[in-house]
Amino acid sequence: MVHQYKLNGYNLVLDSCSGGVHVVDEVAYDLIALYPDHTPEEIVQTLLETYRDRPDVTEAEIRECLADVESLVKSGQLYTPDTFSDIAGTFKERSGGVVKALCLHVAHTCNLNCAYCFASQGKYHGDRALMSFEVGKQALDFLIAHSGTRTNLEVDFFGGEPLMNWQVVKDLVAYARTQEGPHHKRFRFTLTTNGMLIDEDVIDFANREMDNVVLSLDGRKE
Template identity: 30%
Template sequence: MNRKERFKMAEVYTFEENGELFSFDINNMTVSHDEFHESTAIVNTERTRNDICRIKFMSLHVAHECPLYCEYCYGSGGEYDTPSMRMSRSTMMQAVDYLFKYCTNDNIVHINFFGGEPLLAFDLIKECVEYSEDKAQKYGKKIEFSVSTSALVISQEIIDFISQHNFSVSVSIDGTKYAHDKHRKFRNQNTSYDKVVAGFKQLMEKNDNILITATLTHHTIDEIIKYHDLLDIGANNFRFKTVTGMTSDIKLVDEDYDRLATMYERLAKMYLDDILEGKIYDFGDFTKWLHRLNKKKTVHFNCTATEDYLNVDPNGEIYICHKYVGIPNGRLGNVYQIDSPVKPLGFDTEIGKCRNCWAHNLCGGGCYYDGFETTGNSYHTCNTNKCKIHRSQIKAAIYIYYHLKQRGFLDSFLQSITSASNAYQLTV
């Protein structure tokens, strides 16, 4: 089956969500329910892929050290199986030079500070911001910054600086106090929730563009139903993800994924009720798909790693993404040695199980790391359990989409959450 034939298929997927029957036109990306039928959309199926990586987003691992030692951390407590280290000024400048030399033709480029705990290298971050802003001016670009943090290394100087430079901030809080303290502990095994929430609230005083990422494990998966605990601490933008890379007893098993898929139906009803009551917040597990449903644009690849995103570790090693740091299969070169752009890996939704999945036009394929984790050698393999979760989220999003569109709330709702959280943010 070639690409053109695939997009000409007249396919409709019918399913039940919260006791209501919906039909989803796979190719037109339109929704039908009872007497409601969306008019056939003009779907943008253009499939463009760069021959080289035109960098729009670079993540800098400025510190491979962290005050926490989270049980599920794929970075081995933020040190990535190496002695703790920080990026040098020379490596930072070399990485930024590489970014601008091979950057996107778009007007905006983005640098994310990552770790470990990147704020331990705050002096380097300040130097990087100054150096990058000068570079951006010379190249005629706008530059944006973000930081992924535990919120445990917070000072007034840091708060003022990230506010002054309009940083987007991602903070890891695993939903409820129980879920967070179960796995996110200090190295002395003391719990961290109270201190993390205190740091988060400090950050919120001057910057309400903060994304919370929450990780679900075998022991905490049911805690997602209590997501209102995040609203209670002042969060307005959050998303959940499942633990990856684990072989211990905290890794999700097949039954966990089945249960989570079922829970998204209930969560969608809770979220819709809140929206209709005027409680506006960004629940990313659904809003990601709501935006795609509304845009009616075919998504050919879900992850842009090596398309427009690269990661650099403290030694200047370039990796596919932050999850591959320290893994030889994910290494692409070194900023001190490479003088050419990298070539995209190219996750292809034409291959394997993606081709025949009803959600392929919205999903765009899986995560490279999930594929590698599943097979041990291939980037182009889906994790079928993750696919199950994506499909359940999409069905739930279609349910929300219909009810908001029927009431004329959809566009204003999406605009309200977009204006509050429109930055390029890296989820850990």
């Protein structure tokens, strides 16, 4: 599948099945959009009409651009066929329904307000909320119950900002540890945080209980 968009003056073409990203000029951008549903002659005529006021866009250049696009298609960098489409729906079936990892949204909110936030400032376009211990416990029980013969289970405390719900994180880790022996499991915990609320307690606990701490603090010093 091909996605096209314009950003900061760039014409971008993303070929999702190959992972190819192409930065192209306007003519190539329009040509790529026409490519799947038009013959070469239709493409050339349409672009000549579109750019009739641009003397720099000649028929020869359009045909050269078309040849470049065809070459990208042939080399598997554009309009690459989706070779996973037939088997994508069977992944769950083939894994036997086993779940080995959870990303626990313990804080559906954040203490920062980054304009570029992928998670709409932690609330994912929903209402701000904190996960209760009871909901987190049920999630851990679900993970154990669906983990089959896997011994090592992964849990990432995520948000928003998980340190805004720190006591619940600690209580869930304590609960998970009580379940390791009886179920023959081992939990590996990750904390993904913007770092703003890290204090001595967080550092001590993370050093003891977390296998990974992911810091996503970025931006200018202030």
